[in-house]
Amino acid sequence: MRNRPHRSLLCDVMVLGLAKALMTMRKGERARVLVQPEYAFGKMGCAPRIPGNATILYEVELLHFVDAEDALELEGICVDGGPMPFPKLLELCAAKHKTGNSFCERKEFQNALKCYSSALHRLENARTKDAGEETKQQQLLLKLFCNASLCCVHTGRGSMAVAYAKKALLIDPNNVKALYRCGVGLKMQGCFDEAEGRLRRAHRLDPNSQAIIRELNELNSIKRQLRETETNMCRRMFNYANNDKAAEAMKALSLNSGVSEEMQAIIKESLRKLKGGTAGSSLPFTTGFTDSHYDYVRSVCQNLGLGCEDLPKGGVRAFVRDAE
Incomplete structure (x- = not known):
């Protein structure tokens, strides 16, 4: 435990003298605790590190503490065994929210998320008896959902961040x-x-938020890079039809966005050049293209008067029709 945080129930602290000292400390307090043998490891000690009848000096800092009874009640274990009244549940969930905020301030987002999700689990399904209680429930739920989403962002859980945020938006x-x-x-x-x-x-809604502006700028930069990469890969594919790696990479980039404006321009330019060729000339679109690309090729071929047919192994082939 030297120089590392340690979490434990007070009743589980093995050294009785240390446990008694912790009961007198406040959050954030540092102390040196000198524990006599009868309140530590006694006559036997704890071999090999602690000899018998050893007086031990502890240096300890109380980082945080929560009421264990409240923690049990929050899981549905009421003191009297009956259903928990909503005001008491709201109070406990608010305490969990406060504890989660403390973890967030110390950038312990995983621990904070546990606090928020624990409170959400109970509060989201709680029954309220009137509009006043429901309003209080919704107000706290909104804070919990937003903060849980923040923790998910910081811990790299994009899908969970979206799920919590969408619940807040409801x-x-x-x-x-x-x-x-x-x-x-x-x-x-x-x-x-x-x-x-x-x-x-x-x-x-908040035009002065620098955080939002930074995200939008970063997002625009990413989308611009993807468009440039997609365009360059598409050009290489037309020149090197067998370059499977480039084709697969282009396919991955296109899946989410359909057909970009740059891609449309390249396809149109290629099909217009094909139209100027002799009857029977063709241009296949196969490896690396998506269904969105194929639909777009079919549409352009129809507008240009070119033929277009599906290929047996996937993809389409544009061709110049025979003169009638």
Whole structure:
């Protein structure tokens, strides 16, 4: 445990003298605790490190503490064995929220997420007796969902960040924090167009937020790089039809976005050149292209008066029709 945080129930602390000292300490307090043998390891000691009848000096800092009874009640174990009244449940969930915030301040996002999700598990399904209780429930749920989404962003869980943020938006569709974290989570998943929509909506509600502006700028940069990469790969594919690695990479880049404007221009240019060729000339679109590309090729061929047929092993072939 030297120089490392350690978490334990007070009743599980093996050294009685240390446990008694901890009971007198406040959060953030540091202390040196001198423990006599009868309150430590006694006559036998703890071989090989601690000899018998040893007086031990502990240096300890109390980083944080929670009420264990409240923690048990939050899991549904009530003191009297009956159902927990909503005001008591709300109080316990608010305490969990506060504890989670303390972890967040120390950037312990995994521990914070445990606090928020524990409170959400109980509060989300709690029964309220009137509109006043329901309002309080929704207010706290909104905070918990937003903070849980934040923790998921910081721990690299994009899909969970989006799920929590969307639940917050069901309570308050114009909550800027929820919109922002939903956008960040979607960006983490590669859903760039949807992420941009959420972030732009957040920006309209809070145009001065530097965090939102930074995310939008970063997102625009990513999308621009993807378009440039897609365009370059497409050009190489037309020149090197057997370059499978480039084709597969282009396919991966195209899956989420359909057919970009640059890609449309390249396909149109290639088909227009084909139209100027002799009857029977053809241009296949196979490895690396997606269904969206194939649909677009069919549409352009129809407009240009070119023929277009599906290929047995996948893809399409554009061709110049015989003169009638």
